[in-house]
Amino acid sequence: MKSDTRIACARRIDAVVAHLQATIARGDPLPDLAELARIAHFSPFHFHRVWRALTGEPVGRTVSRLRLLRALQLLRDPDADITTVAQAVGYDTAQAFARAFRDALDASPGELRGRPERIDAAVARLGAPAVPSGPDPALQVEVVSLAPFEVVALRNRGAFADLDAAFGRLFGWAAEAGVVDSIVGLHGVPHADHRDVPPETLEFDCAIELAVQAAPSPPLQRMVLDGGTFARVRHVGAYDRLEDLTDRVLARWWPDSGHALRAAPIRHVFLDDPEAVPESLLRADILVPLEPGHS
Incomplete structure (x- = not known):
């Protein structure tokens, strides 16, 4: 049963790759992430x-590799x-195509055109990255x-490195509201992988859990973080390595x-203050939502 899941995942990935290859070959517009998630039978929350x-690579890099x-x-x-050729594989200009080509292969399209030995070497170079598989004894x-619980949250739009400022705003509000001593937890809900988006x-969503009721004003809001089954x-180490x-x-x-993965966002529980604890010793729990009743 368990090995079947790994085989099924490989087949789902193959189906997406085949769809992307066919789309690129036809010159059709590329499907968005929601469509790719549907083809792969993964929740949009977890697909990327x-x-x-x-x-071993983000979806965007897979698309670029298949285009080349x-x-x-x-x-x-x-x-x-x-x-x-540039237009056939989705580049608006020959210049953009040449830049992508050179960045990936250290050569121009003209240098490889009609030279099968160099093209074969380039194809091998563009192969999918190797990904470790099997048990990881270091993982616990x-x-x-x-159980579900309520938090006071602030949605931050910007760099992952700037989240300290967003949490600072939450703490500032808590101090003004007289509830800073009632903070019992710090939580984060990423809506994307910070490695893959500008x-x-x-x-x-930056959030604080309180032992008392509170009534924040916008842009802060009360929010319930769902309960259920999670892999924890x-x-x-550094919080920017959570992904x-x-x-x-x-x-x-x-x-x-x-x-099975549940259609809900991954969450982080931050256990230390980066301003008080050395980066190498920072602790956080990652919560991956799972469907109940599977084992």
Whole structure:
């Protein structure tokens, strides 16, 4: 049963890759993440993270790699027109195509056109990254059941490195409201993987849990963090490396765990203050939502 999950994941990824390859070959507009998640039968909450964890690269890099692989196929024709090839694989200009080509392959399209040996070497270079598989003894994951609870939250839009300022606003409000001594937890809900989106577009809910009721004013808001079954793993180190450990959980623990992912966002529980604890000793729990009743 557990190995079947890993095989099923591989088949889902293959289906998405095949769809992307066919779309690029036809010159059609690329599907959005929601459509790719549907093809892969993954929740949109988890698709981009599962993809990165199981393939070793973000979806955008996969698309770029498949575009260049299709371009190399077309460039086997020594008479291929560079601009036509660029447009065929989704680049607006030959200049943008040439930059992407050189960044990935240290060569221009013209240098490889009609040269099968160099094209074969380039195809090999563009192969999918290797991803470790199988058990990870260093991972200590526990499956826990948590009750829902209320928090006071502030949605931050901006770089992950700027979250301290957002939490500072929450603490400032708590001090003014006279409830700062009632803070019993710090929580975070990322709405994207900060490694995969432009910093200015990242949305992240910063939240404080209180032992008392409170009535914040906008843009702060009361919010309920859902309960249920979660995979919990402890991260130690810089908070901007939380997603790296999430990758390991999704790639090395989850496929063989017997648990299905629940359509809800991953959460973080911050256990230390970066201003008071050395970065290497910071602790946080990662909570990956699971469907109940699986084992």
